[in-house]
Amino acid sequence: xxxxxxxxxxxxxxxxxxxxxxxxxxxxxxxxxxxxxxxxxxxxxxxxxxxxxxxxxxxxxxxxxxxxxxxxxxxxxxxxxxxxxxxxxxxxxxxxxxxxxxxxxxxxxxxxxxxxxxxxxxxxxxxxxxxxxxxxxxxxxxxxxxxxxxxxxxxxxxxxxxxxxxxxxxxxxxxxxxxxxxxxxxxxxxxxxxxxxxxx
Amino acid sequence: xxxxxxxxxxxxxxxxxxxxxxxxxxxxxxxxxxxxxxxxxxxxxxxxxxxxxxxxxxxxxxxxxxxxxxxxxxxxxxxxxxxxxxxxxxxxxxxxxxxxxxxxxxxxxxxxxxxxxxxxxxxxxxxxxxxxxxxxxxxxxxxxxxxxxxxxxxxxxxxxxxxxxxxxxxx
Numbered sequence: 001x002x003x004x005x006x007x008x009x010x011x012x013x014x015x016x017x018x019x020x021x022x023x024x025x026x027x028x029x030x031x032x033x034x035x036x037x038x039x040x041x042x043x044x045x046x047x048x049x050x051x052x053x054x055x056x057x058x059x060x061x062x063x064x065x066x067x068x069x070x071x072x073x074x075x076x077x078x079x080x081x082x083x084x085x086x087x088x089x090x091x092x093x094x095x096x097x098x099x100x101x102x103x104x105x106x107x108x109x110x111x112x113x114x115x116x117x118x119x120x121x122x123x124x125x126x127x128x129x130x131x132x133x134x135x136x137x138x139x140x141x142x143x144x145x146x147x148x149x150x151x152x153x154x155x156x157x158x159x160x161x162x163x164x165x166x167x168x169x170x171x172x173x174x175x176x177x178x179x180x181x182x183x184x185x186x187x188x189x190x191x192x193x194x195x196x197x198x199x200x
Numbered sequence: 201x202x203x204x205x206x207x208x209x210x211x212x213x214x215x216x217x218x219x220x221x222x223x224x225x226x227x228x229x230x231x232x233x234x235x236x237x238x239x240x241x242x243x244x245x246x247x248x249x250x251x252x253x254x255x256x257x258x259x260x261x262x263x264x265x266x267x268x269x270x271x272x273x274x275x276x277x278x279x280x281x282x283x284x285x286x287x288x289x290x291x292x293x294x295x296x297x298x299x300x301x302x303x304x305x306x307x308x309x310x311x312x313x314x315x316x317x318x319x320x321x322x323x324x325x326x327x328x329x330x331x332x333x334x335x336x337x338x339x340x341x342x343x344x345x346x347x348x349x350x351x352x353x354x355x356x357x358x359x360x361x362x363x364x365x366x367x368x369x370x371x
Contacts, residue, residue: 138339160352
């Protein structure tokens with residue numbers, strides 16, 4: 001995490017501080033939802049680092065672009081949480097991956113998986129009473145859904161509410177054999193955690 | 201005696217329920233007709249929008265059959281949106297509102313459906329973008345769980361718009 005927030009992060013922090021001044025219950029709920037989103041962004045930053053290592057060419061470029069986007073989102077969330085008087089959750093040193101990632105196809109699947117979890121985490125912000133945080137959350141859900149389309153090459157009916165189980169993504173031409181995964185889709189609450197922390 | 205006491209207890213419980221439901225305002229509260237919930241109007245609009253979107257896809261698939269295969273997964277997701285939205289709607293007087301709204305709102309009748317694949321995809325792409333934007337504009341007025349559903353559907357529609365961009369024939 002960078003020591004000083006980027007200009008958009010500072011702006012978001014000012015906005016977050018102004019929106020919830022003097023309303024402790026709303027502030028506590030906002031902090032909880034922001035921390036959940038931040039934890040998902042930490043996991044995504046870690047996961048994209050793994051995914052990118054198994055990709056090349058345009059796919060690697062896309063992974064780097066999305067990795068950078070998640071780093072910026074992480075800094076924005078941390079600044080917003082700090083502005084609300086709370087301590088942003090820290091990233092874990094390592095995260096348990098949902099499936100082995102040794103191939104290009106598995107790396108693509110991991111990227112889509114991370115975006116699904118990030119969308120779910122931001123959906124928690126959409127349930128808050130604050131209009132600004134709702135829109136902030138909704139835009140982030142949309143961004144995650146669009147990045148997921150880039151990886152999966154198809155859309156979901158309910159991004160953030162629908163968490164497909166990891167399974168092969170049939171998109172990467174010349175991809176090697178994908179990792180095995182459960183075929184049963186799962187629904188999860190918007191506050192579902194992203195990839196579990198290693199050892200947790 | 202014990203049975204009588206039990207019966208009284210049941211009656212008391214039954215009488216107390218409407219008071220709880222009306223916020224314990226007593227008899228006066230019972231005479232007030234329930235005001236429409238704010239989310240009913242939002243749901244109706246979202247249902248109309250999904251119905252219209254499905255009709256648009258149907259019109260395009262009829263006019264440009266070559267697109268049918270690529271558009272079918274998107275239509276299927278719109279049907280899922282519609283079913284989920286309808287499942288949340290509890291209308292007090294269903295007879296006053298037809299299940300399928302009049303053609304003026306629910307079908308693209310009168311709208312020119314482009315006949316070339318590229319123009320037809322652009323037509324649907326614009327419709328998806330507009331629908332997503334409309335849902336987001338309703339977000340702050342909706343109760344929390346409905347707001348989450350609207351945000352999710354808006355993200356799905358934005359995804360459709362992305363898949364309908366030129367150079368993405370796999371939409």
